[in-house]
Amino acid sequence: MERWFIKNKVADYKKIARDFKISEFLSKLLVNRDIIDYNLIDSFISSSLDRLHDPSLMKDLLKGADIIRDKIINKRKIRIVGDYDVDGVISIYLLYTGIKKCGGNVDYVIPSRINDGYGINNEIVREAEKDGIDTIITCDNGIAAIEQIKLAKELGLTVIVTDHHDLPFVVDEAGEKKYLSTEADAVINPKQKDCNYPFKGLCGAAVVFKLIQKLYFIFELPLESTYCLLEYTAIATICDVVDLIDENRIIVKKGLELLNNTENIGLKALIKETGVEDKEIGVYHIGFIIGPSINASGRLDSALKALELLLSNDLDHANLLAKELRELNEERKQMTIDGVEKIINIIENSEIKKDKILVIYEPEIHESIAGIIAGRIKEKYNRPTIVLTQGKDGVKGSGRSIEGYNMFEEISECKDLLLKFGGHPMAAGLSLEETNISQFRKKLNENTSLTDDDLISRIYIDMQLPLEYISFKLIDELKLLEPFGKGNNKPIFGEKNLKINRGFVLGANKNVLKLILENENRKIIEGIFFGDIMTFENRINEIYGKGELDKIYKGIGNNIKLDILFYPSVNEYNGNTNLQVTIQNYRINK
Template structure:
């Protein structure tokens, strides 16, 4: 057996499936079932989901404060009053700033943007920046994706005579700032959808301000919405669907330059944005002021765009190195117990870059399967500032809000948050969050969950079917890329990659073929036995190479539900090959006292096997052969191990020694009757050569006859006993021992892998009680 690394949540029950929804023209049964599980059954809903359009978007004037805000901006435009767009340093903030600036300029406003420095000013509105803006004559400050917790800063703006318009999408805290107006889906009871990204809210403002649908801004909407991991459903789905088309066709010079440095050509999908474009845009604000990213998207000069794109790409490479180093240091702190590895990780160190701590926290969550807060210590300010990421079962926002008084600043949502706190509060926050987790979470809650769409056979996986599944795109939060479960025995498994840390599988059933790639699971190679049936969960995709398209599954996790046999018979490198699944208890059994066990596994002699129970042993290692097959059978039947490792060798084999038949014994005895005597030392080789026998077989026959009392042996001379008792060959202990040794070797050593697996299978079966007198 091989356990899965994650918990698989099968989101369906085949016995209770409701297939009463109407047939959908042009959609396969498999895709229809996927839509049904998303509660999309009505034909109008299906059409809206598969073909998102501008008609799916809501009226921006339904957002509370929108009309008032637009009127105020139009008044400023008419009077030439300067407007400042106050943005944020992540991809959503950058794209929100770009959308707002372009819309204001198009409407004729005198405007500029300001993005706070993550390191010197932190997240959210900044009093000093507001004062500088007011001093320069700014009459309106519009915040985008900048939170809704700036109560003090809103009061400062009011005192300065500046009208503050807040546009945002983050979770609302205890009290709202007293701003000129707030445009926020979650504070707008009449707005039908409250999950817009910051850029989605900015786009709505642009639409209301311009009085038309700003098609040319959709590229930025797709970038910010995907990068900010908001649910891709309802209005977000339509915006991203339209925005991805705009991204692919965008004439924006900065975006085209960024695509070039990313090596992106042709059609852009959500994965390219999420894993290639988005991280580069985010990298700018993680390492320095994020203004170059906004300038990249606003510039109309080709040379400037190329320089900015290359600079941003270099920053991303630097960011990757910093993340790797910081994550390594954080892991070492926890593994060395310098700081507690509790139910909620809170790890802090001076000198860490605050801009990468969210990524580091995500890595720790994946590695340790628990929420993680990573903090950079500023000893001068006596503060710790950082980011947090969580697991599905632990709502970071609500739990941290219960101890809000321990933070100087805090904001975020269920799965991600940012915070600043006094150094003196770090231990207290760790302690309280760990206590909350102890009270609210079970052991299962800590295991990463994979939501499985459905189980399918490889014969169902075709190019046409995968292309149809892709009609459910864009995938993301709220509409995750579907994971499928397959149960099949691979025809081939091999290690791939420069570091041999990935696995490649080849599956075949009748005429259907499927390749499987498991990135980062190379450590499982030695833990999957030949011919083991695998359960795998992964994403279906199309691999295109040299003009040929093949179906494949990108494996996220795998398991082996049945017991496995690992065949290391005759191996000279046991300790190198012998590896056990994480958490498995392995024990070696020996039948001979002198056998040396591998150094990496405890050993017990067969005579002490009663001390063990099935619960004690998941992996059973046989390091030598017994005198009787029943000994191995007894061990396997008693312990029923998950995995068996055959690790024995043979130095003196009975299998390759000629085994005498009864005719051999009969002829040899007849020869003694005729010749009256036979001298082993003088006559054995001559007889062996004449009869084509093995010399050791002649020794064996002689010893059996001597044990049975048929002959006398003195100094190698064999003569007949005058009146031997009648006995069968099977009465000789030597004969029985050698015959049993032969059976042992045939069954356990010289058998094929399939034969040995079959033999062990039989020994694992429960012993059937004999039926006596019909009972």
């Protein structure tokens, strides 16, 4: 069940169109994405590198860069402690490459997802002290490592934190949040309350990129030499699903340009191995093909393999590593399919189905894919979902949320039941005793303010767009909004009461439906649907009868009327070019 709503954002989009010399159509789409601040609009339309913010504005960034400079000059040993996901691997690559270029003595460690869990731990700290490390720099983690950093300071280590996650806090007796402080020598995270950096939405790798920019400046390296790092930063930005506005948009636009002409041996090998060598690589290819392949090493093996691939200078070795990553990702995909089936079976055959927040324990699921499965279950049921499994040191889990439910804050209310947890409003990771699972599930559901109405899936439409308004010029305008992603979603348009003049089932696997559509003004256009064709046919049978469905495929006049949500595009086939709409959702009118 879903509801459709047309966005009705209040702003003077006509003035925006005049001031920025764009069409009212494009202005309305920007307003719909809450891009109304003139500085934000300017950086959105003119996504040039000179729109990147000054790194010095970020709290402790100058301090951190000065510390690293002194350590490099004095030949101190530096160790980077990263994370095992794409953002973490890329962050390490950037920081390691940057410090090396400045002449630093640096190495790195990546915690094992299974053996160590997320972030820096006491064992990593003690190992660093034993190895004669002078300075630890965390990336994509560390903001919540209060005790681990305290230990590092007690052992005489210098600690610099670079992170982008929400700050940890406790709730006092008065119900007020009290944010926890760390003993780190420098904490570089734009989400700190007293940080005046103008954009808070960077991923971990982008925070590191800003630090490297300042480090290069200190060592009198040209600013332009940092820009070659944007192809890697773009991968992390896309895969960490941060809002593609402000700096993130600039990073991704420039990064994709560089990535399509990459000279990195490892990336070239992975691009070839995953079958996207001859394609123009975009957000989709990074988010659903290349990124998951990098991620797979940290899930099922060691994230060091992915980092080794990026650092590789040997083509044969790079090809071997790329093949391993692709195979690991294929294994991960099958494990995910099996895990989703198990979780759905548990939900459908238990009282959990009645819960507003789904907390499901399945000990046989590999802990590395619990988050992916939670995301799939969240999409199916449109409810915040936490999938728990049996890890090496007890029950571990990952959660994925829906809009309007701050998972990080809600789980914080249950902190007394947990051993460890961290995350942000839309996702979280946690561990707890098996005996506390039932109480954790109960407390989350009892405390929630979610209503039944909140759990109904909502689709927000940019505007009704009559078919006769679709043109090649309009499609060119839409390209100005690319790249699409979180915070800048691909526009959704709607049209009502369309006739179906004819239908065709296409594709080798008969999984594409082409419909010849006609609106009330007799404008005709092709519509392509890649969804569940059987369900589409069954709905028509239920409402109109099989006879009317048969008429569609025979091209005979019928009584069926369709409302659609779509995105306009250009179809090029056998030298012919024509306009079409890609149908994303539909409603069959009675």
